[in-house]
Amino acid sequence: MLQIINIRENKEDVLKRLSIKNFKDAETIINDILELDNIRKITQKKGDDIKAESNSCSKQIGDLMKSGKKLEADALKIKTADLKITEKLIDDQLNQIELKLNNLLVTVPNTPNLNVPAGKVPEDNEVILEHGEKPTLYSNAKPHWELTSKYDIIDFELGVKLTGSGFPVYKGKGARLQRALINFFLDRATSNGYNEVQPPILVNEESGYGTGQLPDKEGQMYHASIDNLYLIPTAEVPITNIYRDVILKETDLPIKNCGYTPCFRREAGSYGKDVRGLNRLHQFDKVEIVQITHPNQSYKILEDMLDYVASLLKELGLPFRILKLCGGDMSFSSALTYDLEVWSAAQSKWLEVSSVSNFETFQTNRLKCRYKDANGKSQLAHSLNGSALALPRIVAALLENNQSQEGIKIPDVLIPYCGFNIID
């Protein structure tokens, strides 16, 4: 959520940035927000004044009662009763205004960084780096969903029987490969200074709201309605919410956390080729990195995180490219996002395996995650996160790119984790 003070003081800049994101009716909504904010201030002042008056009356009544002047006290009580009625009226007004204001504020996306390319569709994203050789496959090479059944390592039909489509069962070397990747990613993250956490994978409404999944995007999450809890779509939700309502010391920054969790996404409305095999699942595994930083460090740290994620792909030997997302393709909460995509040789397409974003104060404003600056003032911190990495598409690319007549070769870095060097 944007800070109202920022909208108030830098309206033109906010509008300019929102136009990069193709946010419709920006000017109308921003004007409505400013007007409501104004009304809010006036209304609150009115209410505060009346409260001040009735507070002082109450004090007087107390004094009068003590000195036995009951009649005078009663007279004052009648006056206070009138004040109470007005007070209640204004409080109700104020609540409605604040509700309206908040409802408007949550519809406004984050203001992008000025380096974000304009554009509306994924084709407008800027390729900033392409790394590695795309492998040439032998003539009867297969897409990963055929390899998984050929080697009996991932069973999609069995998942349908147990749960439904999009919930595969990993078996044998397939299961071991999952575990290997998780451990590999966590080991790399912790040796890069990230603190490992293992959060709950069910979260409450407040947490969903804190990172921006709620309100609005509840359709993307599975909901355990009896207890009103949500299955997390990403570890970002619990790990970032650790810092909800927290005031940090400036010297604590940056905070670096990582965590492995399963992730659950309803993906309502997805269909067709994109959901084939491992391309899009309802449940998948991911290691996430999250940082809470000082505002003037966050863009430097975003680059560090990007380099870190790229280093993982290099170690795995997967050809990849890095995209700087255009305004139209960025997420609602992000100020700047890089996507990393690996080349999936048999499908002949790029698969997104990581998204690294700086949210600036968009999340921390909702979370009320602040630090004390040198003057002892509370300031909103910046939050960032990135996938490092999401497993299924990594597995898809590994299977497809590394296949040969003999079987699927395991990258060297994973062999100690897998305990085997080929799937055959």
Next chain:
RNA sequence: GGAGAAAUGGCAGAGCGGUCUAAUGCGGCAGUCUUGAAAACUGUUGUGGGUUAUACCACCGGGGGUUCGAAUCCCUCUUUCUCCGCCA
């Protein structure tokens, strides 16, 4: 799941209807003293709204109520602790 107790500032802990603008202690910060540090002493020390700045307003787990007035009384929810039951 059942019964009981509790929730107060960074922490501990008093307050149980009107100077609560929340005692006191510890911790933090600044100063005095010291070559420096410790100790001692002095001062300071929550969040948000609002103001040029003061005033002023809200917040004692969350929500609601009683009252002229609520940290304090009532209802409700949540969480924690103790006991019982169940259980990996």
